[in-house]
Amino acid sequence: MGRQPCCDKAGMRRGAWTAEEDQKLINFIINNGIHCWRLVPKLAGLMRCGKSCRLRWTNYLRPDLKREAISQEEESQIIQLHSRLGNRWSKIASYFPGRTDNEIKNHWNTRIKKRLNLLGLNPATHELINPPNASPQMMIDMKQKEIGVSSEDKSGYEHRIWMTFQSMNAEENRLQVNSSGSCSSSFSVQDSLCPSSSKDNSFPSSEATISLDDLFFYGNLL
DNA sequence: AAGAGTCTCAACCGCTAGTTT
DNA sequence: CAAACTAGCGGTTGAGACTCT
Structure with a gap:
């Protein structure tokens, strides 16, 4: 015989x-503090189950919430x-004091995910999905590491997306694209490190636009 | 003004790992 | 050791708010 059930579900609000x-x-x-959620509703005079009380407290009533x-x-x-x-929301939330996993999960599902989809990015892997006219060379030479999308609003706040790549033979690079489609890159790969198979042997240099022109297309979609 | 469509987010559901009996 | 439970997690839902036509 195990323990008593946490609550009698009948009659629970x-x-x-x-x-x-x-x-x-x-x-x-x-x-009284929190010792056992099972006992909280009974002792607090609530017709709720302990699980519901715990959720209400952690996601909404906690005084330290932002x-x-x-x-x-x-x-x-x-x-x-x-x-x-990945979708380890509680782990992600632990980096944001005052934020709950539920809040971050909701924000991801309702806003960020949608925006990544719009950009043609797989929200699960953050990788490009069939970028139009993508250069095969780029896909071979560059391994996408991270991608991010800054938020925007309707009052003209600048849209910005950024991507971080790891070139097969080079150091990490970062490139930013704003909503107008212009590019501010910070590539700093030296020529000697560039793959010999690249188009002009200087790929990717600080001037290179490579086929990330395709990416600017996404920037304009924001 | 009103109805339809879309968005947001609080709350619930179902599962799992760990704990208690 | 097995059964039953707790706490916590991630996925999903649905009511109300908001926007569009």
Whole structure:
């Protein structure tokens, strides 16, 4: 025989929490702390299951939660972390004090994911999906490491996407594209390190536009 | 003004790893 | 050791808000 069930599901309230329920939960946790979620609803006088109380507290009532919208910097960080960690939302959230895994997951699913799709990027892998007119050479010579999309708004805030590549024979490079399609690259690969098979033997140089012109097309879509 | 379509996000569901009996 | 539970996680849903026509 195992332990007692956490709650009797019959008679439990579900759905949106009322202000009164919130206050009961806050008061209880402030006065007693959190020891066992199973007992919280009973002791706090709530007709909710412990799981529901835990979720309400961690995602909404905790006093250390940030209330403001996710910033552009945070969004960039989320994209970078997601490229490394995948959908491990709690792990990603641990890098953002005051943010919850649910909040970051929602932001990803409703905004970032959509934008990556628009850019022709696979949100799961962050890699380009069939870029139009992509140079096969680029795909061979360059291994995409990370890609990010800065947020934009309707008040004319600059759209910006960036990609970090690891050239097969060279150091890491970073390239940024803004919404107008112009490019500010920071390639710093020396000629001697360039693959001999590249078109002009100077690929990718700081002047190289390579076939990332294709990428500018995406920039204009933002 | 109103109906339809879209978006947001709080809350729930189902699963898993670890714990307790 | 097995059964049953807890806490936490990621996926999904749906009500309400918002936007468009």
